[in-house]
Amino acid sequence: xxxxxxxxxxxxxxxxxxxxxxxxxxxxxxxxxxxxxxxxxxxxxxxxxxxx
Amino acid sequence: xxxxxxxxxxxxxxxxxxxxxxxxxxxxxxxxxxxxxxxxxxxxxxxxxxxxxxxxxxxxxxxxxxxxxxxxxxxxxxxxxxxxxxxxxxxxxxxxxxxxxxxxxxxxxxxxxxxxxxxxxxxxxxxxxxxxxxxxxxxxxxxxxxxxxxxxxxxxxxxxxxxxxxxxxxxxxxxxxxxxxxxxxxxxxxxxxxxxxxxxxxxxxxxxxxxxxxxxxxxxxxxxxxxxxxxxxxxxxxxxxxxxxxxxxxxxxxxxxxxxxxxxxxxxxxxxxxxxxxxxxxxxxxxxxxxxxxxxxxxxxxxxxxxxxxxxxxxxxxxxxxxxxxxxxxxxxxxxxxxxxxxxxxxxxxxxxxxxxxxxxxxxxxxxxxxxxxxxxxxxxxxxxxxxxxxxxxxxxxxxxxxxxxxxxxxxxxxxxxxxxxxxxxxxxxxxxxxxxxxxxxxxxxxxxxxxxxxxxxxxxxxxxxxxxxxxxxxxxxxxxxxxxxxxxxxxxxxxxxxxxxxxxxxxxxxxxxxxxxxxxxxxxxxxxxxxxxxxxxxxxxxxxxxxxxxxxxxxxxxxxxxxxxxxxxxxxxxxxxxxxxxxxxxxxxxxxxxxxxxxxxxxxxxxxxxxxxxxxxxxxxxxxxxxxxxxxxxxxxxxxxxxxxxxxxxxxxxxxxxxxxxxxxxxxxxxxxxxxxxxxxxxxxxxxxxxxxxxxxxxxxxxxxxxxxxxxxxxxxxxxxxxxxxxxxxxxxxxxxxxxxxxxxxxx
Numbered sequence: 001x002x003x004x005x006x007x008x009x010x011x012x013x014x015x016x017x018x019x020x021x022x023x024x025x026x027x028x029x030x031x032x033x034x035x036x037x038x039x040x041x042x043x044x045x046x047x048x049x050x051x052x
Numbered sequence: 053x054x055x056x057x058x059x060x061x062x063x064x065x066x067x068x069x070x071x072x073x074x075x076x077x078x079x080x081x082x083x084x085x086x087x088x089x090x091x092x093x094x095x096x097x098x099x100x101x102x103x104x105x106x107x108x109x110x111x112x113x114x115x116x117x118x119x120x121x122x123x124x125x126x127x128x129x130x131x132x133x134x135x136x137x138x139x140x141x142x143x144x145x146x147x148x149x150x151x152x153x154x155x156x157x158x159x160x161x162x163x164x165x166x167x168x169x170x171x172x173x174x175x176x177x178x179x180x181x182x183x184x185x186x187x188x189x190x191x192x193x194x195x196x197x198x199x200x201x202x203x204x205x206x207x208x209x210x211x212x213x214x215x216x217x218x219x220x221x222x223x224x225x226x227x228x229x230x231x232x233x234x235x236x237x238x239x240x241x242x243x244x245x246x247x248x249x250x251x252x253x254x255x256x257x258x259x260x261x262x263x264x265x266x267x268x269x270x271x272x273x274x275x276x277x278x279x280x281x282x283x284x285x286x287x288x289x290x291x292x293x294x295x296x297x298x299x300x301x302x303x304x305x306x307x308x309x310x311x312x313x314x315x316x317x318x319x320x321x322x323x324x325x326x327x328x329x330x331x332x333x334x335x336x337x338x339x340x341x342x343x344x345x346x347x348x349x350x351x352x353x354x355x356x357x358x359x360x361x362x363x364x365x366x367x368x369x370x371x372x373x374x375x376x377x378x379x380x381x382x383x384x385x386x387x388x389x390x391x392x393x394x395x396x397x398x399x400x401x402x403x404x405x406x407x408x409x410x411x412x413x414x415x416x417x418x419x420x421x422x423x424x425x426x427x428x429x430x431x432x433x434x435x436x437x438x439x440x441x442x443x444x445x446x447x448x449x450x451x452x453x454x455x456x457x458x459x460x461x462x463x464x465x466x467x468x469x470x471x472x473x474x475x476x477x478x479x480x481x482x483x484x485x486x487x488x489x490x491x492x493x494x495x496x497x498x499x500x501x502x503x504x505x506x507x508x509x510x511x512x513x514x515x516x517x518x519x520x521x522x523x524x525x526x527x528x529x530x531x532x533x534x535x536x537x538x539x540x541x542x543x544x545x546x547x548x549x550x551x552x553x554x555x556x557x558x559x560x561x562x563x564x565x566x567x568x569x570x571x572x573x574x575x576x577x578x579x580x581x582x583x584x585x586x587x588x589x590x591x592x593x594x595x596x597x598x599x600x601x602x603x604x605x606x607x608x609x610x611x612x613x614x615x616x617x618x619x620x621x622x623x624x625x626x627x628x629x630x631x632x633x634x635x636x637x638x639x640x641x642x643x644x645x646x647x648x649x650x651x652x653x654x655x656x657x658x659x660x661x662x663x664x665x666x667x668x669x670x671x672x673x674x675x676x677x678x679x680x681x682x683x684x685x686x687x688x689x690x691x692x693x694x695x696x697x698x699x700x701x702x703x704x705x706x707x708x709x710x711x712x713x714x715x716x717x718x719x720x721x722x723x724x725x726x727x728x729x730x731x732x733x734x735x736x737x738x739x740x741x742x743x744x745x746x747x748x749x750x751x752x753x754x755x756x757x758x759x760x761x762x763x764x765x766x767x768x769x770x771x772x773x774x775x776x777x778x779x780x781x782x783x784x785x786x787x788x789x790x791x792x793x794x795x796x797x798x799x800x801x
Binding site for chain 2: 002004005008011012015016018019020022023025026027029030033034038039040041042044045
């Protein structure tokens, strides 16, 4: 198979996968922040670091 | 719905045919896949900003909050043009595909005969072009009227149209997949995969970028959404994800739509589809499925009108916001009494749409829209970085993007590359875009700058006094932030020593923080205590150094001071710290933490250093880096007056080898470290904090360099210097150096 096709398929798949992963990840972040109550960026990040 | 409606618009229908002709079958799929990823990066920036600033105005609003009047005017100005040009493009696409359908159905044959042009392809083409332009203008004005009637009608029509277009476009994609399953030989259409080379992708990505810009419209509707902090970011992210999947499906369908060797297709399939240019997708759909022509025309009618509706809405809101804030004449801010819509902005927008639709070729219209959106999104990606950095303690966020600021930086780089590459597609776009931007700069400079209304987020100068005329050349500008008389008395001694060593010009600043519930016009009531503080420090220092004083008011002291540093081009900031730790969300305090993080100059934080103290021996814990070197320099200056000594102290924890003598030798000239009165000491210990605190008992001053934290960890746990600062009761100085690329970037962003 042509190398270009292999690279193209990999790039397309990775791009689509990245879009889907980011959508799922961002949705989880939005829901988490909404459930905890919206705060300032510093408060949200501090809470996140403390949980870790 | 509105964002989705705007994305599945003309961009994809025009883009498919043009892109497959430019980049080939593989390039077509990759164009939409990579553009989807790039759109997701920028959508995340829009989502974060919309969740923090859920107000109508979109990108213009973000720039106003992040960068102030000038940049926000330019952003709003670009947003207005980008949306208006995109509106023209959608109107033209509607007209092109409708006329094409009418011609193929032979509905215009009678007209051709009547005009005596039947059988003359050149005259037919000219006639078609005129019909397309007239139909495009009529369509645009229909939707301008719908927008004039008000948002409820707009929303209902938009929702119905969006549903229709999504169903039609998905149907085309599904047909493509079914065709490939039934006849796998069509997959051979993907060979050659990239017939014109990989670089063509950059051109087609730039050209079709406009097909992904619907989330900008969602941001425009900021204050009309229910629970905007949650729903706006979700709407933006979902719409990008959905359209990326749909576009890839449709691109696949376009490639497999025709079979080499069938009627009229002699060369490669991609060449055949590409040869039709902007109507290439129509030819693909026609051959892909039964009634393909009709289905495609219906899809184009639905999607183009939906996108046109959304762009007119967006362009009107952008120009209305400029008029509302007095950056454009009041005409733009007129609201119709009956329909409650901004009819002045609507008239101006229809003017741009009319001119662009009638004057420019379709490909140049699409390129102009894309290039303007690329510039606009570039600004928004800068805004998200700037606003998260400077207003992290002020704004309430409903969404924070992960791995900040990786995605906005990647988006900025990609957008610059795509915008540059678009010159290969349309030179006219690259002429129009700068002309519009420079016209905007001129209007701002000569009209908007002096008329713009003040917003709540701005920092204003209340009172400014220069006690010496101008800063003499060669003088080192030092800014001292004064809070009150007590704080001023703590700062005098060290400031005097620093100013003497640096031959400084002194800028005394008092920031008045006005609570949110109090009008900014009442700020003067809060200035008295600051004036006393400034007077206290003036009494002692004005006779020795040139001094200027400024009183400003703002909603946030840290942001106000950082803004003043940038404006005054200050090289060193001196401020006091009371020593009380705010452990809730800050490491040292709500003012100190942001100032240390964001200041683009050297920062010297003094704790308990006032009251004519003598500094005979200073301890400087060092572990490398420019902050440690600056700490040695500051310690040299502060102890010099008392003929004291400085001890550079390092702790060998066994984790990281550090040569203290070499560090001093490397930095002594660069940082003006007095090596004559410098001692060195290294101890072995497991805990650096404990070792330093134990050693500090024998000294009368501790000077610490802060730790340079990576951007991603800025709001993390306490660093070693912060731990020491919190635990010691000795006079303490914390310093941060401004050397490096990071500080240079901070000066601008």
